[in-house]
Amino acid sequence: xxxxxxxxTPNPNALEQARAVLADxxxxxxxxxxxxxxxxxxxxxxxxxxxxxxxxLRNEAADHASLIAHEVRLPLTSVRGYADMLRQGIAGELxxxxxxxxxVIRDNAVRMEELINNINDLSKLRAGRLKIDPxxxxxxxxxxxxxxxxxxxxxxxxxxxxxxxPDDLPALSADSARLSNALAKLVANALLxxxxxxxEVTVAAASVDGALRVTVADxxxxxxxxxxxRLGEPFWRADHDLVRGQKGHGLGFAVAKGIIELHGGAVEAxxxxxxxxxxxxxLPESE
Numbered sequence: 001x002x003x004x005x006x007x008x009t010p011n012p013n014a015l016e017q018a019r020a021v022l023a024d025x026x027x028x029x030x031x032x033x034x035x036x037x038x039x040x041x042x043x044x045x046x047x048x049x050x051x052x053x054x055x056x057l058r059n060e061a062a063d064h065a066s067l068i069a070h071e072v073r074l075p076l077t078s079v080r081g082y083a084d085m086l087r088q089g090i091a092g093e094l095x096x097x098x099x100x101x102x103x104v105i106r107d108n109a110v111r112m113e114e115l116i117n118n119i120n121d122l123s124k125l126r127a128g129r130l131k132i133d134p135x136x137x138x139x140x141x142x143x144x145x146x147x148x149x150x151x152x153x154x155x156x157x158x159x160x161x162x163x164x165x166p167d168d169l170p171a172l173s174a175d176s177a178r179l180s181n182a183l184a185k186l187v188a189n190a191l192l193x194x195x196x197x198x199x200e201v202t203v204a205a206a207s208v209d210g211a212l213r214v215t216v217a218d219x220x221x222x223x224x225x226x227x228x229x230r231l232g233e234p235f236w237r238a239d240h241d242l243v244r245g246q247k248g249h250g251l252g253f254a255v256a257k258g259i260i261e262l263h264g265g266a267v268e269a270x271x272x273x274x275x276x277x278x279x280x281x282x283l284p285e286s287e
Contacts, residue, residue, distance in 0.1 A: 080109040118251040125258035132175035132262050139169045145180035150187045159199030170285040182259040185252040186216045192246045194220030214281040223271040
């Protein structure tokens, strides 16, 4: 009697493991074994029920995140607005110390707004409910918006930030606001995780094989192979002094990757310890 072939290696995700095992069992099922077929049918039904329950939980989580984001965003916007008015002297002249306090209040309000927005977007991405409104867009316009967002951070860190943008790039089909926000998160990561005063971050674009390729390269702390394998895992941050010293929650890359994938694109990263990181974004050209 010949030995049965080994079961196929399942995927890491639990549901994917179940699907892989069931597919393998179906392939093995003998037409003369009705009991096995009945058992597989019951397993199919259980898997379908588990998938439906998982989808319902994802939708429920997305609903909760949206509600929390709405309820928290309103007071945060008010806090930020009043802090801005205080700094501008609308309520009277402030001392230097008071102005610094108002700046701290504003910065932390902005930080909390970013956290709420990232959690909301990530929940919607997981539930398949984050919507984009793609239109014909020029990459130069998108990357100019990115530069406006990240240039103050580069100046604050003392980094050299260069944008290499050729004139002959193809048009994109993109939600410009969403895409610029995603790319800004990738550039901000490069700026944050490069030692201050010695950083060189380059954002370069090129048309390659009918697609737009954007690379974000830095000379920062880099990542080990193990750390690189966890990049994009929500709330994960590398165990490094520079990373721990930066305010963040480990959500930016995951959200950026999800938004880029919604555009039909892909994100890859290459890195090595103390040798910097290069993140490559590939986006389809507009048809």
